């Protein structure tokens with residue numbers, strides 16, 4: 243069978259996606275001939291669509307035609323009128339609960355991780371040094387460089403030392419209603435599973451984010467915390483930081499990887515720089531891997547509020563009870579109001595690259611984005627910077643921004659993130675590995691040594707979602723177990739910890 247020229251997802255769809263750049267006059271499906279060139283990943287009309295009629299992909303109304311569209315025309319983002327987003331009131335829940343035994347069986351049931359006294363296990367063994375305020379960020383970075391150079395070689399079981407610097411801590415309305423989000427995020431990042439329960443905080447001394455806001459009383463000790471305004475000059479300050487670090491490195495060096503069940507593994511899913519293939523190839527393949535992990539007892543989170551908002555009813559149907567559905571609706575409502583206060587709506591989300599990649603609007607982007615959550619029941623919904631309490635598929639309501647979603651999922655405790663991309667991004671996180679999965683083979687050919695896995699074979703018919711999904715699952719296990727390093731870690735491409743702060747800056 244010849245490779246398809248276009249991909250139609252559902253029988254009721256009246257558009258299909260070009261697998262490659264298509265010329266004018268190509269018969270893409272019986273009786274459908276292109277009237278003009280169609281760029282790769284963009285939509286062509288499979289029927290005449292009159293002005294005001296629905297444009298349907300994934301069996302879902304992406305929007306309404308702004309003018310008459312002829313069969314074989316190119317449909318770009320300027321031709322689609324955005325529909326209303328689904329109502330959050332009384333969304334049915336539990337209508338689409340896939341039984342556990344129908345999820346795909348994982349090829350392995352264990353991995354090699356660092357067990358922790360409480361919570362999920364680590365995928366790495368690291369010392370994390372957090373600042374309580376941005377003023378100390380430079381000190382933390384210089385100290386980390388010295389610790390890496392002077393101390394780390396003595397402790398071979400410790401993978402790395404990281405400075406967790408961030409823009410929060412002072413010059414902020416620390417008692418504002420929403421300040422709990424950045425504060426909770428920082429509290430939880432300090433307790434990330436890769437840090438093995440060791441806490442190290444560098445404060446300035448006059449900031450608003452005082453140690454008691456960051457730590458419980460029993461953890462505020464000279465062994466864990468240093469206020470640099472209390473130090474007598476540069477050399478004493480640096481020596482104190484190095485001494486603190488060494489005490490902790492000695493303990494971390496005792497940690498060893500051990501064989502653990504998948505129930506000790508928590509991972510996150512994200513996408514960025516998506517294109518119209520993301521929802522056909524990379525995201526459903528990642529969703530298949532997610533289903534395998536959940537079947538094996540593992541925990542998977544997906545996020546990005548604006549990118550699921552238009553498919554929220556599909557997520558609600560997978561919620562296991564009314565409480566989970568209600569939390570989902572509440573998180574979405576909060577974000578609707580947050581966007582409205584800024585004078586925008588969810589369609590402010592798609593980037594120029596998304597549109598160049600054929601995504602007409604946020605509805606189309608959302609339908610692709612949700613595919614990375616697989617089909618497993620949703621057992622819990624949490625908010626930005628919060629930690630999950632359940633095992634299974636979890637929705638973590640974070641912003642969709644790559645660089646904000648990442649730290650938010652780190653706060654939740656992910657051991658690694660699987661990141662799907664259509665256009666390509668070097669994005670990475672220092673605290674946990676990020677695995678890149680691209681949606682098109684052309685992307686992988688261009689960034690052959692920066693993208694870990696290509697799901698492009700699903701579009702060309704050379705691979706199935708099950709095959710790529712299993713490849714992603716195996717790669718997750720290898721990276722979590724320290725046997726493989728994704729490219730972002732090989733090169734040290736790590737983004738800043740941009741924690742979500744919806745509260746006012748003063």
Ligand code: CA
Nearest residue numbers: 513514642644
């Ligand atoms: Ca994103």
